[in-house]
Amino acid sequence: MATVRKRRLPSGLIRWQAGYVDGAGERRFRMFARKADAEAWLVETRHDVSRGIHTPGSLSPTVKEAAALWIKRCGEKRLEPMTVKGYEEHVDLHILPFIGAKKLSEITVPAVNGFADQLREAGRSAEMIKRVVRSLGAIFKEARRRGLANTAPTQGIELDLPDREDPRPVIPTKSELQAIIAKAQGRWRPVILVAIFCGLRASELRGLRWADVDFEARQINVxxxxxxxxxxxxLKSKAAYRSIPCPPIVLNALREWKLLCPKRDTGKTDSAGEPVKVLDLVFPNGLGKVESHSNLLERGLDPIxxxxxxxxxxxxxxxxxxxxxxxxxxxxTMAAGKYGMHSLRHACASLWIENGYNPKQIQRLMGHSSIKVTFDVYGHLFADAEADQRAAEGVEFRLLGKT
Known part of the structure; x- marks a missing residue:
């Protein structure tokens, strides 16, 4: 039976006690300063109990406790260390300082919006707020898996964030790309050419094997x-597994590089007595091992x-x-290269789009997990400038009767 009763505390203060029976048949209580608040909370709680989505506040972990369980789960799933580190930063820098002490049962949809407002007032960018709220949603997902929460307050939420930042990626011009290609020499030339003409991510370049370069089919299999x-x-997602066509300049550079490419010898032999070679990477370091991202930039792209x-x-x-x-x-101060490896990936996408590739083709070739990602990043490049100009001239003609 659900009730709201007036209670006088030993201090003499008057409080209103809301009582109800939870889904496990346990009697639960909560105190409020006002009767109206107690009644409103009781109506909502009874509704959640009837739907089987209520977790009593006394059993609900704090956001800090639930976040620790989530990070632990990320480690158990063997996510990349840098991915886990990013999640830890979301928790330590953006979530715990604001709502870490709150119980999960207190985090409602309005509370999430209030949290987003706090982040914005604290100077976080709109993109960072979105990422942090996604991490908060992952915390709730893990809590639901463990039976510690029954709600998903971030699911389908509209944060209504002011976003005045230019969403368009930084892309080198054609003349700049020509200058980059002209200055790319030695071991870094095939790296730069694959990045510009095939659009691989830096991590994909560093992990590319010779077995994945199909010279006959003239393509790279990522x-x-x-x-x-x-x-x-x-790879990052199922969509990232893809095949990318290679133009002649890339294939020729790779053929030449293959003759000079360092191999890593383990010192072991197989059953036939042949040396066992591992990795067989296209762009390894001098020892045939995985090249570091910093070397890719500092020794490769930046000097170019x-x-x-x-x-x-x-x-x-x-x-x-x-x-x-x-x-x-x-x-x-110092003079440093104005572009990163990802800018070359963006350049590749822009060249494909200019060549007439449709959004679905771009999604497939870039390895995007959804078409939404493709449009979010490159949507402005699919615009038809000539058609827009004709439309503008048509408006002028209809209004003024001249062009």
Whole structure:
């Protein structure tokens, strides 16, 4: 039986006690300062109990406790270390400082919107808020799996975030791409060409095997990647497994590079007495092992960009990530390449789109998990500028009778 009763505390304060029976048949109570609040909460709670989605506050873990269980689960699922590290940062920097002490049972849809508002007021970007709320949703998913929660307050939520940031990716111009290709020499030339003409992610470049380069079919089959810890593993999603056509310039560069490419010898032999070679990577380091992402940039792309004159001024940072100051106390600066490896991937997509590839083809070739991702990143490139101009001229003609 659900009731709301007036109670006088030993301190003399008047409180209203809402009582109800939970799904397990246990009698539960909660105190409120106002009768109206107690009655409203009781109506909602009884409704949740009848639907089987109520978890008593006394049994509900805090967000901090549930987040720890989620991070533990991520480790058990053997997610990439950098992925887990990113989730830990979401928890430690953005979730716990604001709602870590709250119980999961207190996190409702309005509470999630309030949390998003707090993040925005604290200076978080719209994109970061979206990511953090997704992580909060994953915390609830793990809690539901363990029977510690029965709701999903982030599911289908509309955060209504102001977003004035330019969503368009930074893409090198054609002339800049030509300059990059002209300056790409030696072991880095095939890397740059595959990035520009085939659109592989940096992790996919680092994990590419010679067995996945099909010279006869003139294509690259993307089947694995190298993570930040230099471990070879699965791709980001099922859609990332794909085959990409290669133009002649890429195939010729790869044929030449294959003759010089370092091999890693384990020192072991197989049953036939032949040396056992592992990895067989297309773009390994000098020892035939997985190349680091930092080397890909610092020894590969950056010097090429500098040689091509495609630079920007950046502060010099020390090992702690702080600006290095000169004798006068001013921050030292340096000329560094203005683009990253992902910009070359964007350039590839833009060239495909300009060549007439439709959105579904771009999704497949780029390995996007959904067409929404494709449109979110490259939607503006599918616009027909000539048709838009004709439409603008038509508006002028209909209004003024001239062109």
């Amino acid at each position: 089947n694995q990647r190298a993570d930040a810890s230099h471990r070879i593993g699965k 960009l500098v040689a091509a004159g495609l630079t920007e001024t950046r502060p010099v940072l020390d090992k702690a990530g702080k600006p290095v100051l000169d004798a006068a106390g001013n921050a030292e």
